Amino acid sequence: MTxxxxxxxxxxxxLFPGLVLPLNVFEPRYRALMADLLELPEDGPRPFGVVAIRDGHEVAPSAVGLPETGKPPELAAxxxxxxxxxxxxxxxxGCVADASTIRERPDEEGYEVLATGTTRFRLVSVTAEGPYLTAEVEPxxxxxxxxxxxxxxxxxRAFRSYQKVLAGANERSLAPGQDLPDDPSVVSYLVAAATMLYTPDKxxxxxxxxTATRLAEELRILRQETAVIGKLPSVPGAEFTVRPTSLN
Structure with missing residues (x-):
């Protein structure tokens, strides 16, 4: 195993491969992570691992802005x-993210980061010995x-139908006229990211x-969600029935 x-x-x-991840990083441990990534050559990859939390919490928000008052606390990794x-x-x-843009905020209290998902990995071990978590991962x-x-x-086809019933609901989705890719794996990840689902479902x-297993599950989900939303008395109420997405 490599x-x-x-x-x-x-x-x-x-995070899914091929999808863009914007981050507003101000927690000290993740600022340290970004500072270390900045030490890598600008014209090369600056990879880090993104993994969804199963049991725990982000002690401070990571993508929606700075805390209302005071500085974020110093936290162990x-x-x-x-x-x-x-x-x-x-x-x-989880998914490897490549930080194509890392900009220090004008107040020097954090970073604005734009990263893109690249490849999936399986967690082998996680270490909390440094300023931030590191992981041994298997691609x-x-x-x-x-x-x-x-x-x-x-x-x-099912995703187009799903978009139509969400039209006017002000939900985040692909524009109806936007061209969609032909590559099955790209389709599977794009649809997974754009569909309103709870984190465990994603x-x-x-x-x-x-890819085929992922697409088959998406087809089932899209047909189910489209049928449910289509029976609502008014589409603008869909935000009360479709599944939420993370602010991250």
Whole structure:
């Protein structure tokens, strides 16, 4: 088994390969992480691992702005997570993020970061010995699976229908006229990110054994959600029935 060590950034959301992740980083331990990434060559990758929190919490917000009063507290790397083994606080599968942009805030109290998901990984171990968490991770290969191409076409049709019933509900989704990709794995991740789902449901899609399995589950979910929302007396009420997404 080939593994690599990455800085770890736990979030209350799921990052998928190919998706953009904006972060407003001001907690000291994650500021230290970004400062170390800035030491890497600007024209090369600046990778860190994003993993969804299973049992624990982000002690301070990470993407919605600074705290209302005072500076964020100094926290140990593993604060808010299982003390004996931080790995138990996280879902097993995460996504490598490449920080293409890291800008220090004018107040010098944090960083504005723009990262993109690249590849999936499986957590092997998590260490809390430094200023921030680090993880030994095993890269996960994306396997197409049987019938991925046909399933992708069906998912795209179902996703269009899903978008139509959400139109006017002010929910975050792809613009109706936006071109969608043909590659089944890209389709599977894009739809997983754009559909209103709870974090455990998104996590289940991220860790699907292959693209076909992910697409088949998405097809089931989209048809179910479209049918439910379509029966509502008025579409603007959909925000009370569709599943929420993380602010991260």
């Amino acid at each position: 593994t690599t060590r990455l800085p770890l950034f736990p979030l209350n959301t799921v 593993g604060s808010g997570f299982a003390r004996d083994d931080p790995r138990r606080s996280f879902h097993e599968v 996960l290969e994306e396997v197409a699976g049987e019938g991925a191409g046909a399933l992708a076409s069906g998912v795209l 996590q289940r899609l991220l860790q699907a054994k292959d």
